[in-house]
Amino acid sequence: MEVEEEPEEVETNETVECDKNEKPNRISKLPLTRIKHIIKTDPDVTLASQDSVVLIAKATEMFLHHFTRSAYVQTAKGKRKTMQKKDIDISVDLTDEYAFLEGMLD
Numbered sequence: 001m002e003v004e005e006e007p008e009e010v011e012t013n014e015t016v017e018c019d020k021n022e023k024p025n026r027i028s029k030l031p032l033t034r035i036k037h038i039i040k041t042d043p044d045v046t047l048a049s050q051d052s053v054v055l056i057a058k059a060t061e062m063f064l065h066h067f068t069r070s071a072y073v074q075t076a077k078g079k080r081k082t083m084q085k086k087d088i089d090i091s092v093d094l095t096d097e098y099a100f101l102e103g104m105l106d
Contacts, residue, residue, distance in 0.1 A: 074091050
C-alpha cells in the first residue's frame with residue numbers, strides 16, 4: 001500500500017492584502033462575467049463552459065502576475081518606485097515569452 005506524501009508548504013516573501021468585501025474562497029479575482037463576455041466576442045466561439053471561463057480567468061491572473069513582476073524588475077533596476085511604459089517595453093524586449101506583445105503599446 002502506497003502512502004501519499006503531503007506537499008511541503010512553500011514560504012514566500014509576498015504579502016497579500018485581502019479586501020473586506022472579497023469572498024475568501026474565490027478562485028479568481030477577475031470578474032468571470034466580464035471574461036465570459038470577452039470570450040463570446042470571438043465569432044468562432046459558440047459556447048463557453050463555466051470551467052473554461054474560470055480556467056481562462058486564472059491563467060490571465062497568472063500571466064499578469066508574472067508580467068508585472070518582470071516589468072517591476074526593470075523599475076527596480078532604474079531605482080524608481082513607479083513603473084513606467086519604458087519598463088514594460090524593456091521587459092517585453094528582454095523576455096522571449098512576451099515577444100507576442102512587441103509593438104502593442106506603440
